Amino acid sequence: MAFFDYFKRAPKSASLAKDRLSIIVARERAGTRSGPDYLPALQQELLAVIARYETIDLANVTVNLDKSGGCEVLELNIVLPDSPPPPPPRLSQTVSV
């Protein structure tokens, strides 16, 4: 599969042996309509979602925003810390008053 090839293309050395998370958002415009360019605003919201599951150090986050013709791509690459992530959020919470 093309994506697996992409994520495996870099050779792994000891220094590169880190868990990583990559998020790619691609908006392909066919020219049938216009709309605001919201990909830049998305990056903060995506990081906020990921931060519910992983401990994110912003120093280990790289962001790339690119345009080519009718295609815009937002790419976030996050190197995850060695420590385990926090437990996932509960689906429901009970609040006592």
Added chain:
Amino acid sequence: MAFFDYFKRAPKSASLAKDRLSIIVARERAGTRSGPDYLPALQQELLAVIARYETIDLANVTVNLDKSGGCEVLELNIVLPDSPPPPPPRLSQTVSV
């Protein structure tokens, strides 16, 4: 760039000339730690974020979750409607009491 090639690989016909949004989340494990598999849970949260910017018809959303070795990939493909998206959310809101 590899991603642009990927998104442009399909030939466009009149029936395919739709705006599309693709979201790919790839988690690459280097084997240095373990953690819960949260990619399945992410898809709903990602759709909720996108729904703030685009009108999403779930019938036009395809989800693919794949694993290969130490790499897990969640892929969301959304065909966007022809109508323009709603205005982006305001960054701040004033509430009068």
